[in-house]
Amino acid sequence: MSIAANLIRPVVICGPSGTGKSTLLKKLFVEFPDRFGFSVSHTTRAPRPGEENGTSYHFVTREQFLDLVKADGFIEHAEFSGNMYGTSVKAVEDVKKGGKMCILDIDTQGVKLIKKNHPYLNPLYVFISPPSLSSLKTRLTGRGTESEQSMSARLAAAVGELDYAKSGAFDVVVVNDDLERAYNVLKQVIIDGKTEAGDKLPHFEDK
Template sequence: MSKGRLIVLTGPSGVGKGTLLKSLLQRHKDDLFLSVSATTRSPRPGEVDGKNYHFVTRPQFERMVAQGEFLEWAEFAGNCYGTPRKPVEEKIRSGKWVILEIELDGARQIRRSFPSALQIFIAPPSMVELEARIRGRAQDPEAAILRRLQRAWEEIEAAGEFDIQIVNDDLERALGEIEIALFEPVAAVC
């Protein structure tokens, strides 16, 4: 992996992106670098500033937007999220593969600024299962859950915009599909 690359992982809230990403990074810790996003939302139990997210205030976030410090940013479920530009660009220049775990609007922004990025969409097996996962986390108020579910419908409709679509109905199978997309050489077309 001598040539740097940007990989975008997107899917609805609760689809299991974080779990897949954690497993992928454990298996390929020397090959992949996870970009840590900034957010204005409060930390969930167990989340660590600088590891899970860079937790910032809305005024800090707005200053960062105004100064062009994000590759992409969006507001989702009442909070802002953004990918800090500098660490991603530095890692790619040094030959690292950088993974962004971002939502649909951010993925679309990346597609415009980094058209060579590999874009992977993680889909739920069904909306019923997705709702059960979101509610099972017991971390969001009802209004936030409903906003996440409404947004999930919109995101799933956009899945065709992505290079690869993977249904996360079985963690190991979905992880294997991501690994194939990243590490298996593409067969030459004759």
């Protein structure tokens, strides 16, 4: 196995786009700056305003991405809306070398790949859920960055991710109905190890 086999148990954060994962993780990193390291993913999409290469993502060409795939350089990778995303072995190992717990922010395709191909990582799987699909649509609309086509794609993807979450694939669910409440739950789960503090997955009748 690679060095990744000897990692401190990482935490996988998953959930539909627009659920506030980035905001929750930012709060966690600000409060505990020396405890966690964020695995910086690779992507072939263009940077959004304010995003920095090497910090937000490693922005690469499709050719560079595929070269890493051929070299078995990714723990997981997936394609969404024409863009490729991946978590490299090196990105996770870089966090470990700093003596920190690695946080992985990936989608359900990535979760399935880790479960299938890298079970030795034994991560804590945490699903960040919206309280409803209508609230998720409102959040995505509020970004002002989504076209009608990408909005439809993200909502369709969200339905698939929520269905996967219903299968019991995650150790913990955190419903982001209120940022401070959700953050306190996430903190209990990750910092205190109280996985029983998690929420129940909503029924999503408005699906």
